[in-house]
Amino acid sequence: MKKLFSPALIAAAALSALATSAYAENPMVGGAPMFADKNIVENAVNSKDHTTLVAAVKAAGLVETLQGPGPFTVFAPTNAAFDALPAGTVETLLKPENKDQLTRILTCHVVGAEAFANDINKMIADDEGEHPVKTVGGCTFTAKHDGDKITITDENGSVATVTIADVDQSNGVIHVIDKVLLPKM
Template sequence: MGMSGGNATMQNPMVGGAPMFPTKDIVDNAVNSKDHTTLVAAVKAADLVGTLKSPGPFTVFAPTNTAFAALPAGTVDTLLKPENKPTLTKVLTYHVVPGRMDGTALAKAIQAGGGKAMLKTASGDTLTAAMSGGKVMVTDAKGGTATVTIANVYQSNGVIHVVDKVLLPG
């Protein structure tokens, strides 16, 4: 029963060069990740800070800056304008699934669904999760698929899965 590396699970995962502390909430951890400055700016613009600091729990698929940068030119700037707050809010809440669904829970849901799990998001829409090559893939309403690049970043009020694409509601 070799336990080599058994303690690795107890260490705080690094996201965007910063340790993520399970005692901190989603917002307090995200602000420290240099890979999530766009997401944090968007959460602030959409007035979702209060929501994401509440007890939750929430499962957040957190797109990196690179994921936001991959959107068509000008998309992020447009979304951050005050007049587009409803759209921005919808896009962001589409990345939030109520409850604490870590990788194990996601895998179980995918298995139970015969290879696909339909996840009801905070925006009222659906994301489809599936496994591919040992990684969780999340598909949006438009057919775009994001890969979970860092899973199970535990927070005091939920769990974050870092994704490489911005998911878009229908």
């Protein structure tokens, strides 16, 4: 009987299936696949829901940092979250003279550790319902539950909900949120 498949072909097919299934576990964001072997910036630039965030990261000079080894947890506001800010806010923040303020706001969306939803849920439970989240920008936000969703309350009392959790990256994890988190100014 003639062999239809060589062991090498079977092994290659198995590896391909494993690679595909690993990618399939990551949620789509902004209509784009997110790949666990790409860094935060490499994935974010493909999301049509995060063009404002990407422009802000570039304007703040944070691209190289977010391409670094991390690990990082990024709470990534959508375009709609930026659009909900008062008229003219984004345009003003993107001006070169406001780079420091923009950098502070953006780095208040970044934690210097990798925390998936299960990790955050455990921290909230361990802290009896509210967990302080210290960011690389010097902000302290509060993680809580709203039903089965994770929420993040900023220093001004505004509440963002995690709408897409656990977007695995080579240098951390992204959680998509529906509001821009703002530090006390």
